[in-house]
Amino acid sequence: MLVESITAERQGCEGEFISASEIIAAMSTALDLTEGQPTGHAARSCWIGMHLASQIGIGAEEKSALFYALLLKDLGCSSNASKVSYLFAADDRVVKREFKTVNWQSLWNNVRYVVSQVSPEGRTWDKLTRMLALAKQGPEGTKNLIKTRCERGAMIARRLGFSELTAQAILDLDEHWNGKGYPLGKKGHEISQLGRILNISQTIEVFWREMGLIAAKEVVKQRCGTWFEPALCRAFLRSCQERSLQRMMCCENLLTELVVFEPDQMRFSVDAAFLDRVAQGFSDVVDAKSPWTYKHSQGVAEISVGIARSIGWADDRIVSLRRAALLHDLGKLGISNRILDKPGKMTDEEFAIVKTHPRLTEEILSKVPALSELATVAGAHHERWDGRGYFRGIESSSLPLEARILMVADIFEALTAARPYRDGMPQEKVLAILEKDCGTAVCPEAYSGLLKWIDGRNVASRVEVQLEAVEKLLCGTGACS
Ligand SMILES: [Fe+2]
Numbered sequence: 222m223l224v225e226s227i228t229a230e231r232q233g234c235e236g237e238f239i240s241a242s243e244i245i246a247a248m249s250t251a252l253d254l255t256e257g258q259p260t261g262h263a264a265r266s267c268w269i270g271m272h273l274a275s276q277i278g279i280g281a282e283e284k285s286a287l288f289y290a291l292l293l294k295d296l297g298c299s300s301n302a303s304k305v306s307y308l309f310a311a312d313d314r315v316v317k318r319e320f321k322t323v324n325w326q327s328l329w330n331n332v333r334y335v336v337s338q339v340s341p342e343g344r345t346w347d348k349l350t351r352m353l354a355l356a357k358q359g360p361e362g363t364k365n366l367i368k369t370r371c372e373r374g375a376m377i378a379r380r381l382g383f384s385e386l387t388a389q390a391i392l393d394l395d396e397h398w399n400g401k402g403y404p405l406g407k408k409g410h411e412i413s414q415l416g417r418i419l420n421i422s423q424t425i426e427v428f429w430r431e432m433g434l435i436a437a438k439e440v441v442k443q444r445c446g447t448w449f450e451p452a453l454c455r456a457f458l459r460s461c462q463e464r465s466l467q468r469m470m471c472c473e474n475l476l477t478e479l480v481v482f483e484p485d486q487m488r489f490s491v492d493a494a495f496l497d498r499v500a501q502g503f504s505d506v507v508d509a510k511s512p513w514t515y516k517h518s519q520g521v522a523e524i525s526v527g528i529a530r531s532i533g534w535a536d537d538r539i540v541s542l543r544r545a546a547l548l549h550d551l552g553k554l555g556i557s558n559r560i561l562d563k564p565g566k567m568t569d570e571e572f573a574i575v576k577t578h579p580r581l582t583e584e585i586l587s588k589v590p591a592l593s594e595l596a597t598v599a600g601a602h603h604e605r606w607d608g609r610g611y612f613r614g615i616e617s618s619s620l621p622l623e624a625r626i627l628m629v630a631d632i633f634e635a636l637t638a639a640r641p642y643r644d645g646m647p648q649e650k651v652l653a654i655l656e657k658d659c660g661t662a663v664c665p666e667a668y669s670g671l672l673k674w675i676d677g678r679n680v681a682s683r684v685e686v687q688l689e690a691v692e693k694l695l696c697g698t699g700a701c702s
């Protein structure tokens with residue numbers, strides 16, 4: 222249930238009921254990307270968790286909180302992606318995906334996992350150096366990575382307006398029944414009931430999808446009383462053959478069918494404030510993916526709104542532009558931090574991967590009710606005036622002005638901020654570049670709007686905040702000592 226009262230204001234067509242559950246279910250696919258999981262991981266975890274909730278019997282309010290906690294459990298995942306990638310010298314999404322199948326309470330399993338994941342393309346010496354660095358961090362290192370993720374996830378859930386029950390479940394996602402989980406080592410009923418359901422549900426989903434139901438049952442039996450609460454294990458083992466649960470693995474309309482699990486009396490139609498919170502919350506997830514793009518989406522949104530205001534747009538048109546700007550880089554959640562944080566020039570192959578991110582943004586948003594109208598604009602932010610941009614390579618003059626404003630704002634924000642391979646540029650230099658590209662890469666109308674907005678401003682202070690974030694990340698890994 223939402224903390225704030227939800228008004229009955231309708232979005233989209235007059236009188237249309239668009240439930241928050243439909244929106245959050247569709248947005249959860251963005252979180253699957255950053256966790257290295259295939260689309261539908263969070264949705265299937267939700268299906269399993271809601272099935273378990275029915276088996277053990279919990280109230281409507283708890284069920285509703287659980288529903289959102291299961292879908293949003295990985296909200297904090299992007300916040301440790303950069304650090305994971307740096308520590309392992311590997312693709313963060315692969316490291317995270319493989320971690321889900323490891324019983325990390327066993328030292329031997331941990332060693333095998335680290336050996337297999339560390340610096341996969343590196344030489345033996347690189348691997349050894351990384352392994353030593355990881356060993357030096359010890360369990361405290363793992364604990365800190367999980368702590369960052371859980372705390373950040375709970376914080377964003379609160380900002381989205383979800384209840385403390387939901388936030389607490391996300392905080393407890395990796396706590397184990399025997400007290401050997403993270404981050405606090407809570408034991409038994411010290412762990413919130415919804416957190417206990419989240420933990421077992423996500424594990425069942427991974428084993429069932431990757432290795433089948435027998436493997437899922439086996440892992441539940443093996444970890445019963447250690448990772449998982451015995452009552453939940455029994456509930457799963459006695460009901461896992463039920464058709465209503467098994468359908469989840471072959472359901473073609475997973476995201477839309479999922480919403481029946483939210484108790485009817487708790488369903489609500491979204492309002493404009495909720496949509497703004499979703500855009501803001503998910504932009505926080507995107508911006509946390511790399512310290513180099515810390516507050517990038519936020520900055521692009523501010524600049525886009527500034528341009529739109531300076532050319533006299535009405536507020537209702539600005540509202541959707543701001544949401545599109547906040548969400549424009551959603552697809553970056555599917556790109557490895559090995560590429561995003563690379564200190565040198567990207568290879569052609571790496572750049573080809575980066576170029577997929579606007580398409581991913583468009584694909585995700587096109588499936589989100591009440592936000593699907595933003596999909597084309599958000600997905601077009603790397604198109605150019607002369608048609609030599611990506612991912613479609615169409616002339617941006619054929620796109621709505623919203624897309625061209627977003628593109629100018631994106632370039633301006635990106636060039637004034639530092640990147641791993643260059644310093645942030647002074648705004649005069651960035652304006653000179655944009656001026657030169659006007660009519661080839663950049664839309665002249667959007668550029669003149671940017672000039673009007675800038676008139677006397679200076680963006681240098683934002684760069685300092687960003688560099689602080691990078692330094693913090695590197696110090697956390699011991700790289701700056
Ligand atoms: Fe982008």
Ligand SMILES: [Fe+2]
Nearest residue numbers: 517549550631
């Ligand atoms: Fe961007």
